[in-house]
Amino acid sequence: MPETAKPRVAVIGLGSMGFGMAMSLRRAGLEVTGCDVSADSVKRFVAEGGKGAATPAEAAKSADIVVSVVVNAAQTETILFGKDGVAETLAKGAVFISSATMDPDVARRLAKQLEETGRHYLDAPISGGAQRAAQGELTILASGSPAAFSKARPALDAMAAKLYELGDDAGQGAAFKMINQLLAGVHIAAASEAIAFAAKQGLDIRKVYEVITASAGNSWMFENRMPHVLDGDYAPRSAVDIFVKDLGIIQDMARSQKFPVPVSAAALQMFLMTSAAGMGRDDDASVARMYAKVTGTRLPGEPK
Amino acid sequence: MPETAKPRVAVIGLGSMGFGMAMSLRRAGLEVTGCDVSADSVKRFVAEGGKGAATPAEAAKSADIVVSVVVNAAQTETILFGKDGVAETLAKGAVFISSATMDPDVARRLAKQLEETGRHYLDAPISGGAQRAAQGELTILASGSPAAFSKARPALDAMAAKLYELGDDAGQGAAFKMINQLLAGVHIAAASEAIAFAAKQGLDIRKVYEVITASAGNSWMFENRMPHVLDGDYAPRSAVDIFVKDLGIIQDMARSQKFPVPVSAAALQMFLMTSAAGMGRDDDASVARMYAKVTGTRLPGEPK
Known part of the structure; x- marks a missing residue:
């Protein structure tokens, strides 16, 4: 040109x-x-x-x-x-x-x-x-x-x-992105584990959201994704299967480098479990719904 | 009075x-x-x-x-x-x-x-x-x-x-605090896993800090604790054994309620491993140091 x-x-x-x-x-x-x-x-x-x-x-x-x-x-x-x-x-x-x-x-x-x-x-x-x-x-x-x-x-x-x-x-951009995805994936799984566990204790999860987003337990993902759980709205903004893929890449990279990543490995299993339960194309906050279903815990918008 | x-x-x-x-x-x-x-x-x-x-x-x-x-x-x-x-x-x-x-x-x-x-x-x-x-x-x-x-x-x-x-x-305050501790503990372990894994890839971890704190992978704990890793300074602001205790309480609560919490269970193991390696009274960012030691990854301030 x-x-x-x-x-x-x-x-x-x-x-x-x-x-x-x-x-x-x-x-x-x-x-x-x-x-x-x-x-x-x-x-x-x-x-x-x-x-x-x-x-x-x-x-x-x-x-x-x-x-x-x-x-x-x-x-x-x-x-x-x-x-x-x-x-x-x-x-x-x-x-x-x-x-x-x-x-x-x-x-x-x-x-x-x-x-x-x-x-x-x-x-x-x-x-x-x-x-x-x-x-x-x-x-x-x-x-x-x-x-x-x-x-x-x-x-x-x-x-x-x-x-x-x-x-x-080339590869440096991808490597930085993968580190971000490791954290983002773990934080979604942790947020889901925490909010469902809070509901199990009988805590008001809207209050939990208010307290956590003002406290040291906050993450970008907690703040961004947990409103979907509060509203019981799992229409996909970003799907569960995206993190099945991305945390899977982390596992592949880490295994080939003989680098143990047990925290993200546990998070991946939670995304897999959510996908296996039929929610792979739903919003990734569905991991919370999976915890709730497995444990008989009631979340907003979910059947009793 | x-x-x-x-x-x-x-x-x-x-x-x-x-x-x-x-x-x-x-x-x-x-x-x-x-x-x-x-x-x-x-x-x-x-x-x-x-x-x-x-x-x-x-x-x-x-x-x-x-x-x-x-x-x-x-x-x-x-x-x-x-x-x-x-x-x-x-x-x-x-x-x-x-x-x-x-x-x-x-x-x-x-x-x-x-x-x-x-x-x-x-x-x-x-x-x-x-x-x-x-x-x-x-x-x-x-x-x-x-x-x-x-x-x-x-x-x-x-x-x-x-x-x-x-x-x-009484008990409600404690329950909210435990939910915060679940998240905070997982986030420190995830931050540690991610920063050590990034160092293993040869990434500049100061640049990783800059990128992550501006991205969706950020957490309050990543932002607050990872500077200790960047500076190689593990003088205790809050010690590893605090989260051995707090994530331990989470496990006890969850088990007694038959509620699986695999992500925080994995995080607890990383704090335990760090404590077992002699760093229990050091700053909780020492979890990153433990990952680095186990994998032969060099972090700032650590011996080659």
Whole structure:
């Protein structure tokens, strides 16, 4: 592209996060082509004034920047190197921004594989919900070569309120994200254990929420997720199975490094138990509901 | 006492918390008598202008309010009903404020036993460190009869920035405090697991601290305790063995109620392992040091 032209961006994955990110990119004046396995999502984006594409290859054909917004490493690899994948058409020198949470070793492998073909790879997991995605106010934990950062910057600026530049190597962003997920997962499980145990004691759990959020036992996740339990509302903002995946990656990483992580191992079992009980696609605060069901403890909105 | 007179207060236990609370009470204009198993602590309080007593019985003799600031139920029971205990001398109608963290059933038993002798009992566990104790800015989780609250109020006002009134029955304050301790203990263990695991990945743990405290993986304990790890400073602000005790109480309560608490059970094992490795009296952030030692991971201030 000429130096003065706005870069063209392809967004692959128009779910609750990707759609908001694509809209933030458009608001910043970039030309954005959206692509999703759901044709309806693409239609919706086109109705908002975006461009649509049928495949990642088609979306990437004229892009300077590709933003991949899918849930895991396998989907990212398919988008890159599968049939009709980005690597078939993306111009040399363009950059691929990967936002999925994954094992740092896998991020390094995907980056190496793409960079050997003359394109850049930015390892850039995201934090913040759908609302912050739509507002262009995500936190992005990024690592990659200076060239990858430089190419990606117009898109990063449009999507992030807070950009952490965590080193030259792909994998660093992923590693920071995994540490965050370890903590976030344990805190959801602990919050669930605590609130259900409090209900079992007969405590008023609204009062528990008030006391804990003002005390040393507070966590970001306790404060953010426990209102779902107070309201008995388990419509998924983020699903149980996301942490089945992410705490699973932690276990894989830790086992391969011979590093014991018993606290997050226990938390993973609680997410697995909740998923096994049929709540895998429900909101991750459903772990509290699982504790309550198992122990015959009454929570708001649950049958006696 | 005449209604217009300032109540006289006895503080039993002049450790880092009790000393600060006694000073806050004095600052509020109350007459305070201090007592401690350490004669030096009493001398120090007298040097600051307070009164000293040799035994709980002596301290309580002319008190309208007794504030007990010890670490557990056994010490509280000794102070109340042991030889030279408060119950030997405390006037009828006076109030005993118990700040130790304990099993709610034990708090109920001690309250019943004291109230049968015509004195009031306020179950009032505290939260906040030595600094907030000295400033009269503790959080107090209190429950007890209206008469107990009424009698205790001048002391509560002098010691607390935030007073939660959690019901008429002793045991409610203790139960809320135990829920807080469940979460606080899990969060310290999770923070320790995460920071040591991050160091194992070769991440810059100061950067990890910066990223996590701005992300969804944050907790009050991560933010408060992990600077001790960054600085390699394990001088005890709060010791490992406090959570060996408090998470132990959680396990006892949960087991007796047939309520599984696997996440806090895993956290307890990590505190036990840290204590077993000789760090029981060190700062509770030493759990991170234990993870690092076991796995051969280098943390700041630790030998290679």
